[in-house]
Amino acid sequence: AQKVTQAQTEISVVEKEDVTLDCVYETRDTTYYLFWYKQPPSGELVFLIRRNSFDEQNEISGRYSWNFQKSTSSFNFTITASQVVDSAVYFCALSEANYGGSQGNLIFGKGTKLSVKP
Amino acid sequence: NAGVTQTPKFQVLKTGQSMTLQCAQDMNHEYMSWYRQDPGMGLRLIHYSVGAGITDQGEVPNGYNVSRSTTEDFPLRLLSAAPSQTSVYFCASSLTNQETQYFGPGTRLLVL
Numbered sequence: 749a750q751k752v753t754q755a756q757t758e759i760s761v762v763e764k765e766d767v768t769l770d771c772v773y774e775t776r777d778t779t780y781y782l783f784w785y786k787q788p789p790s791g792e793l794v795f796l797i798r799r800n801s802f803d804e805q806n807e808i809s810g811r812y813s814w815n816f817q818k819s820t821s822s823f824n825f826t827i828t829a830s831q832v833v834d835s836a837v838y839f840c841a842l843s844e845a846n847y848g849g850s851q852g853n854l855i856f857g858k859g860t861k862l863s864v865k866p
Numbered sequence: 867n868a869g870v871t872q873t874p875k876f877q878v879l880k881t882g883q884s885m886t887l888q889c890a891q892d893m894n895h896e897y898m899s900w901y902r903q904d905p906g907m908g909l910r911l912i913h914y915s916v917g918a919g920i921t922d923q924g925e926v927p928n929g930y931n932v933s934r935s936t937t938e939d940f941p942l943r944l945l946s947a948a949p950s951q952t953s954v955y956f957c958a959s960s961l962t963n964q965e966t967q968y969f970g971p972g973t974r975l976l977v978l
Contacts, residue, residue, distance in 0.1 A: 752908075757906075781964075783966070785969075791954070791971070791972055792969065792971050792972065793956060793958075793969035793972075795966055795967075795968060795969075798966045839908060839909070841909075843963075845964060852897055852914075852916075852960070852962070852963025852964055852965075852967075853899070853911050853914060853924060853963075854899075854901075854909070854911065854958075854967060856901075856908035856909040856910070857908055858906060858907060858908040859908055
């Protein structure tokens, strides 16, 4: 069955530290998509990245980077030189492309709350 | 583009009351969905639609109805509110069910 696990419930770091948020997924599909969303204290959900199952290249966007490893079913998210504005809840999510009629439906992890202290 | 809009932002209901949460998008997206967010639970899919006239159930559909008469609108109806439906509700849309979903600002619902 499909599942997303974010084992870290809460993480607290001091500004300028690097931090990695873990995401492990389970899927029966060979074609799937992985996502990260950010939920700042204001409550909205902000899309960060989408990665398909055939593209294992790591991605970097400014201070953000993502490491996708199919061998370990992981899609980890690293923030380099964290800032107070990075404080938020971060969600990892999975959608399957081929399974039954549920293509596209997002399966979310329970989220990791990141607190960055000045 | 306004993106995905949701109304109201906040609502208080009494047990047994009914109400409709509104969701609209102006991006001509075919796929729309409703999620609820509860503390420590992440987001869970309630209902979704792959196009006008087509809806289906998600993980937690009980107590909710939806319809999709137009591409733009996807209202969520609570027929008889229960305290267990106290939650934050998010609507999302995407061009197709294979594309990135973008979320509305959410509706915070309190059922007393």
